[in-house]
Amino acid sequence: MSLEALLPSAIDGLMLGFVYGLAALGLTLIFGVMKVINLSHGPIIALGMFAVFILFSSFGVNPYLGVVAAALVGLLLGIAIYFVAVDRVIDATELTTLLATFSVNLMIIGVATVIFTTSPRSIDIDLGALRAGNVTILGTHGVAVAVAVLVAAALYGFLFRTRTGKSIRAVANNRAAAELMGIDSRRMLALAFGIGTALAMTSGALLATLFSFTILSGGTYELKSFVIVVLGGLGNPTGALVGGLVIGFLEGVLTVFLPVAWVPVVEYVIFVAVLLLRPAGLLGARA
Amino acid sequence: MRDLRAPFLPALLVFIAAVAAIPIVSNNPSLREELFLVLMLVTLASSINIIMGYTGYVSFGHIVFFGIGGYIAFWLMQTFNVHFLLAAIASAIPAALIAALIGIPILRLRGAYFALATVGINEAMKSFMTNFEPFGGAIGMFFSFSIYLQYGGAREAAFLAYYTMAAIALATVATSYVIRRSKFGLSLMAIREDQDVAMLVGIDPARAKVMAYVISAFFPALAGATFFFKNGIIEPGPAFDLLRSIESLVMVVLGGIGTVAGPIVGAALYEWLRGFLITNPTFANFQLAIAGLLLLLTVLFVTAGLVGSLRNRFPRLRAYIQ
Amino acid sequence: MILDVEGVTVRFGGLVACDAATLSVDQGQILGLIGPNGAGKTTLLNAINGVYRPLAGRVEFRGEDITGLRPFQVARRGIARAHQVVRPLSDLSVIANVTVGACFGRENLGLGAARRVAQEVIASLGLADKSETPAGKLNVAQKKRLELARALAARPMLLLADEVLAGLNPQEVAEMLTVFRTLREQGVAVIMIEHLMHAVMNVCDRVVVLDYGKKIAEGTPQQVSSDPKVIEAYLGDPKVAAKFLEEEGA
Ligand SMILES: Nc1ncnc2c1ncn2[C@@H]1O[C@H](COP(=O)(O)OP(=O)(O)OP(=O)(O)O)[C@@H](O)[C@H]1O
Ligand SMILES: [Mg+2]
Numbered sequence: 076m077s078l079e080a081l082l083p084s085a086i087d088g089l090m091l092g093f094v095y096g097l098a099a100l101g102l103t104l105i106f107g108v109m110k111v112i113n114l115s116h117g118p119i120i121a122l123g124m125f126a127v128f129i130l131f132s133s134f135g136v137n138p139y140l141g142v143v144a145a146a147l148v149g150l151l152l153g154i155a156i157y158f159v160a161v162d163r164v165i166d167a168t169e170l171t172t173l174l175a176t177f178s179v180n181l182m183i184i185g186v187a188t189v190i191f192t193t194s195p196r197s198i199d200i201d202l203g204a205l206r207a208g209n210v211t212i213l214g215t216h217g218v219a220v221a222v223a224v225l226v227a228a229a230l231y232g233f234l235f236r237t238r239t240g241k242s243i244r245a246v247a248n249n250r251a252a253a254e255l256m257g258i259d260s261r262r263m264l265a266l267a268f269g270i271g272t273a274l275a276m277t278s279g280a281l282l283a284t285l286f287s288f289t290i291l292s293g294g295t296y297e298l299k300s301f302v303i304v305v306l307g308g309l310g311n312p313t314g315a316l317v318g319g320l321v322i323g324f325l326e327g328v329l330t331v332f333l334p335v336a337w338v339p340v341v342e343y344v345i346f347v348a349v350l351l352l353r354p355a356g357l358l359g360a361r362a
Numbered sequence: 363m364r365d366l367r368a369p370f371l372p373a374l375l376v377f378i379a380a381v382a383a384i385p386i387v388s389n390n391p392s393l394r395e396e397l398f399l400v401l402m403l404v405t406l407a408s409s410i411n412i413i414m415g416y417t418g419y420v421s422f423g424h425i426v427f428f429g430i431g432g433y434i435a436f437w438l439m440q441t442f443n444v445h446f447l448l449a450a451i452a453s454a455i456p457a458a459l460i461a462a463l464i465g466i467p468i469l470r471l472r473g474a475y476f477a478l479a480t481v482g483i484n485e486a487m488k489s490f491m492t493n494f495e496p497f498g499g500a501i502g503m504f505f506s507f508s509i510y511l512q513y514g515g516a517r518e519a520a521f522l523a524y525y526t527m528a529a530i531a532l533a534t535v536a537t538s539y540v541i542r543r544s545k546f547g548l549s550l551m552a553i554r555e556d557q558d559v560a561m562l563v564g565i566d567p568a569r570a571k572v573m574a575y576v577i578s579a580f581f582p583a584l585a586g587a588t589f590f591f592k593n594g595i596i597e598p599g600p601a602f603d604l605l606r607s608i609e610s611l612v613m614v615v616l617g618g619i620g621t622v623a624g625p626i627v628g629a630a631l632y633e634w635l636r637g638f639l640i641t642n643p644t645f646a647n648f649q650l651a652i653a654g655l656l657l658l659l660t661v662l663f664v665t666a667g668l669v670g671s672l673r674n675r676f677p678r679l680r681a682y683i684q
Numbered sequence: 685m686i687l688d689v690e691g692v693t694v695r696f697g698g699l700v701a702c703d704a705a706t707l708s709v710d711q712g713q714i715l716g717l718i719g720p721n722g723a724g725k726t727t728l729l730n731a732i733n734g735v736y737r738p739l740a741g742r743v744e745f746r747g748e749d750i751t752g753l754r755p756f757q758v759a760r761r762g763i764a765r766a767h768q769v770v771r772p773l774s775d776l777s778v779i780a781n782v783t784v785g786a787c788f789g790r791e792n793l794g795l796g797a798a799r800r801v802a803q804e805v806i807a808s809l810g811l812a813d814k815s816e817t818p819a820g821k822l823n824v825a826q827k828k829r830l831e832l833a834r835a836l837a838a839r840p841m842l843l844l845a846d847e848v849l850a851g852l853n854p855q856e857v858a859e860m861l862t863v864f865r866t867l868r869e870q871g872v873a874v875i876m877i878e879h880l881m882h883a884v885m886n887v888c889d890r891v892v893v894l895d896y897g898k899k900i901a902e903g904t905p906q907q908v909s910s911d912p913k914v915i916e917a918y919l920g921d922p923k924v925a926a927k928f929l930e931e932e933g934a
Contacts, residue, residue, distance in 0.1 A: 112474050163662050169474045170420045171661055174615055177608060178658035185651025298485060301478060309474065336493050336500065343486030350479045351467045545787055545795045552784045555773035562733065563838065564759035564788035620775075677816070 081331050083210045088327020089320055090216045093223040094281050096319020098296055099303035100227060100312055101274030107310030108247040108267040109165060114176040115156065117297030118183035119272055123149065123279025124288045125187070128196050138198055138284050142222060145280035146273045153272025157265040165264065187290045197287035219281040226277055227316055230270070234312075243267050247310075275300075302346045308356020317358060370684050371539045374623065375532055378404075382528040386521075398524050398592070400633050401531040405585045406610040407617070407625035408534045413578040414611065415620035416547055417571060418554030419469065420477040422607060423484030424582065429601035430457045431583025432590040433491065436503050439591065446513070446522065450587035457583030458576045465575040469568065472557075481604065488602035502597035509594075523592035530588065534581040539622045541577070542684060550574050551620075616660055618667030622684040627668055686711050686873045687763075687842055692731050692741035694724070694897075701727040703897035704741065707875075709842065714864060714874045716888035716905065718881075720918055724897040725877045726768055729844045732875075733765055734758040745842070762790040764840035768847040768877070770827040774820030781819045781830055782806055782837045789838030798837075805837045809863070825852055832863070843867065845876040849883055861887050885909065893917065 098120055105113045126148055127141035136144070160175045202214025234240040245253040246263040254260050279293065303322050307314020322342065329338045349357065382401060385394035406428065413421050434453035438444040444452065468479045492500045513519040541547040549570045552560040557567050590596040609632065617628025635656070639649040664671055673680050685708040694702040701724040709715045717725050730736045732743055734755040743751045750758055759765075764785070773781050779802055786798035786805075793801065806812055809829045814822060819830055832848050845864075849857050857880065864887050867874055878884050884891060884905055891908045893901040895917040901908050908914055 106474070110474070112478070160658055160662075167665070169477065170414070170611075170615070170619075171665070173420065173422070173474075173477065174612065174657060175661045177612075178654040178661060181654025181657065182651045185648055185654055188650070189647045298481075301481065305478060305482075334493070336489070339489035340486060340493060343482050343489060346482040347468075347479055347486060350471060350475055350482065354471065354475055543795075545798075548780065548784060548787060548795065551776060551780070552773055555775055556771055558735075558755075559767075559771045559773065560784075561755040562735075562759055562765050563785050563834065564756050564790075564792075565784075566754075566756045 078331070079209060081328065082208075084327040084331050085324060086210055086212070086327070087216070088323040088325070090212070090220050090323070091285075091326070092320040092323020093220045093316075094278055094285070094319075095296070095299055095303055095323055096316040097223045097226060097281070098275050098278035099300040099307070099315040099319050100230065101271040101278070102300045103304045103307065103310055103312055103315040104230075104274065105268055105271035106304070107312070108243060109161070109264050110169070110310075111161060111165075111172040111176065111268075112169070113268075113271065114173055114297075115179035115183060116275055116300060117293030117295075118180050118187065118290075119149065119152070119275040119293065120279035120282070120296045121288070121290050121293030122152070122183065122187065123276030123281075124283035124292065125191055125196075125290065126276065127280045127283045128198055131198055138200055138280075139218065139222070142277060142280040142284075145276045146226075149273035149276030150269040152276070153269035154265045156272065157268035161268060162261065162265070184290065191290045193289050193291055195287050195289050196283075198283055200284055215284050219285060222281055223278070226274070230274070230312070233270075239263075239266070299342075302342050305346055305349055306357055308358055311356055311358060314356045314358045318356070321357075370622075371536065374539070374626075375536060378532055378535065378626070379528070382524075382531075386524075394520075394524055396633070396637070398527055400630055401527045402585050402589055403610065403613060403629035403633060404531045404626050405527070405534045405581050406606075407613040407629045408531075408538045408622075409578045409581045410610050411614050411619065411621075411625045412538060412541060412550075413574050415614060415624070416541065416550040416554065417574045419571065419575075420473075420611070421480045421575075421578070422477040422611065423480035423482070423604065424578070424610065425603055425607035426480070426484040426487050427457050427461060427579040428582040428586035428589070428606075429484075429487060429491070429598075430460060430586070432586030432596050432601050433497055434583075435587030436590050436596045437497055439509060440503055440505060443509070443512075446519075446587075446591050447526065450526065450584050450591070453587045454580050454583040458580045461576045461579030462572055465572040466568070469571040469575060484602050484604060484607065488598050491598040491601065498596075500598065502595060502601075504595040520592055523588050526588050527585065530581060530584045535622065535626065537577065537581070538625075539684060541574075542622050546570065546573070612657055615667055616657070618669030618671070618673075621667070621669045621673065624667050624669040631668070685709065686746055687732070687875075688742075688744040689728070689732060690742040690744070692728065692738045692743065694727050694731050694736050694738055700897050702731060702738070702894075705894065705897065705899055706741075707892045707899065707902070709873045709875055711841075711873055712868050712871045713889045714868055714876060714887055716884040716891040717875055717877045717894065718879070718884060718891060718908075719894035719900075723894040723917075725894055726846055727897075728894065729765065729846055729875070729877070732758075733763050733844060756788075759789055759838065760792070762838075762841035763844065764789060764835035764838040764842070765844045766831045766835040766846060766848050768850070770824070770831045772819035772822065772827050772830055775818055777816050778811055778819055778822070778830060778833075779803065779806065779815045782833045785834035785837035786839075789840065791839060801839070802833075802837050805833045809833045809836075810859070825856060828852060832860070836863075836867075840872065842873045842875070845874060847877050847879065849878060849880050857883060881909070 102113060102116050105111055123145045126145040127138050130136035130141040130144060131138050156179055160179050164171045164175050200215055204214060205212040234244060242258045243263045245258055246260045250260050303318035304315055306321060307318030326338055329341060382397060385397055410421060410424050413419050431453045434456055435449040438449040438452055439446060464483060468476060471479055491497055510516045510519040513522055549565045552565060553567050553570060560567050613628035613632045614625045616631060618624025639645045639652055645652060666674055673683060688708045690706055691704040692702055693704050705728050719725055731738045734753050737752050745761055782802035782805055783798045786793055786801040806815055811829055828848055835843055849860055861883060864874060888905050891905050892899055893908055893914050900917055901911045901914045
């Protein structure tokens with residue numbers, strides 16, 4: 076590929092980065108609040124994809140309304156997952172919570188493959204495109220970015236402006252102290268898990284408007300979310316958004332210089348290097 | 363108490379060997395295939411238990427050593443026609459060395475950070491192999507039939523692989539037991555409980571952890587070499603299969619983390635259950651979901667796993683079941 | 685002197701937790717290390733056994749410079765530590781906890797020998813009937829004894845005991861003091877941090893007083909307890925302090 080392709084690739088990648096960042100935001104929020112790495116993240120992203128798909132193809136619901144529905148379903152699903160699988164082991168070792176959330180992963184994938192099979196699906200929407208020189212921005216991508224930015228802004232507003240949001244942050248900071256202040260920490264944890272899940276589903280829903288997918292597609296995005304979250308610092312929401320942009324940009328730009336198959340190698344090497352050299356993330360304090 | 367201890371290890375090894383001999387004696391190839399897999403899983407689970415159960419480091423991407431062993435051995439056999447047994451050993455040594463090199467930096471990480479790093483390393487290795495043309499890239503490598511001739515044919519090669527896997531499983535279990543009863547094992551458990559205290563009583567945690575990691579990498583590499591030798595084909599996906607990695611962890615937890623017998627029980631149970639679910643018409647479709655449900659129930663209610671719960675419930679058993 | 689600490693300074697950011705602290709102990713001597721909360725006592729022990737690397741100063745143990753060695757290297761030279769905040773190895777049995785102490789320290793015993801030592805120590809500290817109990821299940825007083833047992837099992841030449849008496853009832857305190865006296869007879873050196881004044885007066889040969897990381901007094905328990913600087917450091921007002929010390933009774 077030539078350098079001509081650099082600008083369009085970079086822009087494309089950056090735009091995708093917003094959607095990646097949204098998924099990573101969900102993962103990092105859950106980790107930040109309760110130190111749980113949610114291994115059901117991938118299947119939940121896939122559920123977001125299928126929520127939009129089913130609503131659209133079976134009931135003719137506009138995909139962007141479907142995104143809203145996916146978010147709501149995600150919130151409830153997350154709260155349910157919290158009480159079923161996480162609440163009892165919230166203070167156990169990381170192995171326990173990893174396996175508890177992984178068991179949810181197995182259950183979702185197990186049931187969903189029976190219902191949806193693993194054949195690829197896609198949603199056909201055409202919102203036109205914006206052209207300038209050799210840069211083409213598809214309408215669907217533009218809307219996805221706008222939705223992602225909106226959702227992220229809403230989350231920040233919620234966490235920093237509302238009483239409940241502040242309570243969640245208090246619980247994240249110090250659960251015992253928060254309880255002494257009269258905060259029902261269990262409810263806040265459940266809510267945080269619900270919001271994290273809603274973010275993952277929203278991101279999956281948006282991805283469904285961009286690419287084709289199967290019920291197993293979530294796995295790839297889950298790993299990507301890990302990379303992004305570590306890049307931005309585990310538990311750091313702003314870091315996740317920035318990390319999403321960095322990874323999206325890298326993916327866009329690297330494909331200009333490298334065969335596509337080498338991109339994940341670079342990503343994972345960066346991932347391990349960041350863990351070793353700056354475990355608090357690129358934005359965090361030095362190790 | 364200690365001196366009255368039952369001969370647990372010999373009994374366990376004889377038991378495993380006897381079970382492994384069944385398909386040979388009864389000349390039952392399909393049972394042999396099944397047990398081959400179980401022995402392999404026993405090896406993986408017992409190895410992971412050394413670093414995860416004894417030492418407290420959740421090596422999520424541990425399968426990376428299985429893949430590395432498999433790839434190096436396969437390459438040696440295919441390209442240089444090296445004898446399988448030699449190739450297996452020649453692959454496990456570099457795998458152990460790689461474990462030492464990786465282990466020195468990543469074992470400084472704690473908790474979730476370590477777990478994530480091991481996932482990253484496995485995925486990096488998988489995507490690297492996908493691009494590494496000398497090892498066949500995305501397509502991988504496969505044997506021509508003539509490779510098996512030096513072992514007397516494909517059937518004989520399958521037997522050789524089976525015997526080897528049984529020997530590897532026995533060696534892994536024996537090593538796991540010896541470590542658990544040794545001073546080295548005690549240092550690992552002290553590190554698991556509180557690394558700072560371990561350091562204050564005179565344990566060099568960095569050294570002990572790297573040693574544990576190297577040992578726990580060695581046997582999976584041998585198992586990988588054997589598995590792909592028998593398979594005749596190696597690809598990045600199956601070699602660095604994160605799901606299999608996590609499944610091995612599940613087996614450890616199911617059977618009883620930190621015990622010697624736990625990973626064996628867990629591996630056998632998990633495989634038996636999988637076989638049962640797949641062949642049962644009502645459950646076949648929901649195999650994964652049921653596995654997930656059982657895992658969740660274990661994690662929530664039987665935290666110590668089967669062997670661990672037994673030991674907790676009946677303290678007298680502690681002398682007999684490790 | 686078995687241990688010489690010379691001008692050790694430890695800082696946390698802007699806070700100077702130990703400010704050129706100097707002290708020494710001899711074989712068979714019990715040195716009391718006292719001072720108000722946050723004076724830097726625990727930090728000084730941490731600097732001695734390598735948890736923190738001092739910014740300046742020197743730690744010499746049996747004639748060898750051990751400044752900046754890692755904690756396990758220090759432990760192997762014969763210095764053991766009992767923590768202020770108990771840190772049992774919760775999932776391991778009491779006997780295993782103490783065996784850990786015996787195994788890896790100065791004598792580098794084998795597992796069997798270490799276990800025998802551990803059994804003796806456990807018995808001498810009255811934990812024999814808890815031998816197989818997971819350490820996490822002990823009550824606080826038992827955990828304190830376990831903490832000391834683990835340290836003693838290493839058969840150290842120098843014991844760093846950080847508030848091992850806190851939270852014990854008078855009977856238990858008396859028993860612990862007997863343990864310390866026995867150690868002294870065996871020629872072990874002890875540095876004990878203690879807030880219980882009467883215990884300090886009772887067993888310590890000498891006392892060093894820290895305040896804001898600085899040594900403000902040193903001498904026999906009697907000398908120190910009548911030192912106005914010490915009394916002031918402790919309670920702000922010398923008169924109140926004197927009265928308080930009288931009541932506590934030596
Ligand atoms: N790891 C650390 N990081 C930052 N500050 C610390 C650290 N450890 C101790 N400090 C600070 O150093 C000072 C000395 O603490 P230290 O624990 O040594 O006091 P102490 O004399 O043992 O007090 P106490 O009698 O309460 O145990 C305190 O102000 C404490 O807050
Ligand atoms: Mg202190």
